[in-house]
Amino acid sequence: PIPQGVDMSLLTREQILAADDCSIETVNVPEWGGEVGVKSLTGAEKDAWESERQTEAGVFNLENIRASLVAIAACDADGQRLFSLADVVDLGAKSVRALDRVFQAAKKLNGVTDEELDELEGES
Numbered sequence: 001p002i003p004q005g006v007d008m009s010l011l012t013r014e015q016i017l018a019a020d021d022c023s024i025e026t027v028n029v030p031e032w033g034g035e036v037g038v039k040s041l042t043g044a045e046k047d048a049w050e051s052e053r054q055t056e057a058g059v060f061n062l063e064n065i066r067a068s069l070v071a072i073a074a075c076d077a078d079g080q081r082l083f084s085l086a087d088v089v090d091l092g093a094k095s096v097r098a099l100d101r102v103f104q105a106a107k108k109l110n111g112v113t114d115e116e117l118d119e120l121e122g123e124s
Contacts, residue, residue, distance in 0.1 A: 024079055027105045031098035037082075038105045039075040046110060048072075052085065062117070066103040067091035073106035 026035045053061050071083040
């Protein structure tokens with residue numbers, strides 16, 4: 001039986017899979033002379049990012065954490081990534097003020113909290 005007060009118009013599989021649920025926000029980065037697109041990640045992209053940050057010893061690697069998230073979240077107007085993981089070291093060499101602007105937007109848009117980072121680091 002369905003509990004009282006539950007909406008009977010639940011989404012179907014097709015509706016969920018067809019939903020356009022990704023978004024792009026723009027971040028003004030004056031140090032870089034303009035705006036940067038930041039996209040919401042898919043579940044698979046976020047899982048891959050978290051997995052990529054794990055070392056062989058199971059430690060969550062915080063080295064270049066800003067650059068690694070920016071590398072997968074920075075995008076063009078069509079949502080296509082601007083960088084690859086090969087660009088992480090180069091991105092990490094950019095100004096922390098500029099990088100942090102984009103990192104903070106990517107964290108917020110993708111539900112990456114300081115608590116989650118602490119928890120991931122604690123799982124090591």
